[in-house]
Amino acid sequence: MACQVRILQPSDQDKWDAYVNGSPYGTIFHRTGWRHALEAVFPYRSMYLAAYDGEKLCGCLPLFHVKSVIAGQALLSVPFGVGGGLCAESPEVVACLLEHVRALAHDLQVEYVELRHGHNHWHLDLPSKSDLYVNFERPIDPDVEANMAAIPRKQRRMIRQGSKYGFTSTLDGKEALPDFYRVYAHSVRNLGTPVFPYRYFVALMDAFPDEARILSVWHEGARVAGVLTFFFRDRVMPYYGGAYKAYYAHAVNDFMYWELMRIACERGYRRFDFGRSKRGTGPYEFKRHWGFAPVPLEYHYLLCRRKTIPNISPSNTKFQPFIALWKRLPQSVANAVGPWLIRYFP
Known part of the structure; x- marks a missing residue:
C-alpha cells in the first residue's frame, strides 16, 4: 500500500x-x-x-x-x-x-x-x-420491558420512585439550552469542576444538528435535570448531564437515564453508551449499580x-x-471563571 x-x-x-x-x-x-x-x-x-x-x-x-x-x-x-x-x-x-x-x-x-x-x-x-478511566456500555434490547428487567432491583425501585414523584421527560433541541445550562452549571460546581462556556453547548448543537439532543426532566412545570446526548449510528450517548441537588432524594438521575434508554429503545437504537468514569468515583458506582460492567x-x-x-x-x-x-464558590463566580479555566483541562 x-x-x-x-x-x-x-x-x-x-x-x-x-x-x-x-x-x-x-x-x-x-x-x-x-x-x-x-x-x-x-x-x-x-x-x-x-x-x-x-x-x-x-x-x-x-x-x-x-x-x-x-x-x-x-x-x-x-x-x-x-x-x-x-x-x-x-x-x-x-x-x-x-x-x-x-x-x-x-x-x-x-x-x-x-x-x-x-x-x-x-x-x-x-x-x-x-488504570484511570473505564467505559460503561451494553446492548439495548428491542423490548422496553426487557431493558427494565435487566436493571438491578434496587435501581428499578429508584426509577419507579421518580415516576411516582411526578417527574416527566421530553427530548428537546436548542430551545432547552438556557435551562439546561443552569442545571449543568449548578451540578459541576457541586463536583468542584469548572463549567464549560454556554456557547460551547450551542456550538455542539449546531455542529451535530441530527445527532445532539437534550433529555429534559420536568417537575411541576420546571426543568430540574437534563443530559445533552449524542445519537450516533446505533448508539445513544448521554454526555453532559446534571440535576438540581434538591431532587437527588427523589431519584431524578435514575429516572432521567431510564427515560433516555426507553426513548432510545423505541427509536431503534441498539447500544447504550453510559460513558467514561474514573474508578472509585460516584458516577462509577452509579453506573455499576445499573448493572453495567466497566471496561478499561x-x-x-x-x-x-x-x-x-x-x-x-x-x-x-x-x-x-x-x-x-x-465547591464553595458562589454560583455566579463559578459561572464567570469556569468557562475561561476549563480550556486548560481538555
Missing part, C-alpha cells in the same frame, strides 16, 4: 465523515463537527491527518494543538472527547499516521501526544494509561519532551484543595 498522509482539506470533509461513519473504529469525536465546535469556542488549532491510498481515504487522525499552563503544549486526539485517536483500516495505515504525528510533534515542539482511542486493537508499542479505556502517548505520562485528572491529589475550594 502506497500510503500518503495529508492535512484534511475542506473539499474532503464529507469524505472524511463518511469514512468515520463506516469504520468500526469511528466515533462521533472523529467527525468534523467536533472540530467545528471546538474551534468556534476554544483557542485550539486543529490538524486533521488524512491517510490516502491513491484517492481513497484509508485512515484518519484528528489532532488539536493545545497549550496548557498545567502540562505544557500537547497534541490531543481529541479535547473533551472520551474517544478519538487512530481510525484506520490496517496496521500499515496506523504506522503511516504515527510516523507523520511524530514529525509533526517534533516540528511543534510539544511535550507529548495523547491518543484517546480507548483500545489497543493494533497492539501499539507505546506508553499507555488504562486505554489511552496511548507519544512522549516527546516529557519523560512521563502527564496527570491532569481531578484524581491527582495536587488538585484536591482547588476542587474543595471550587
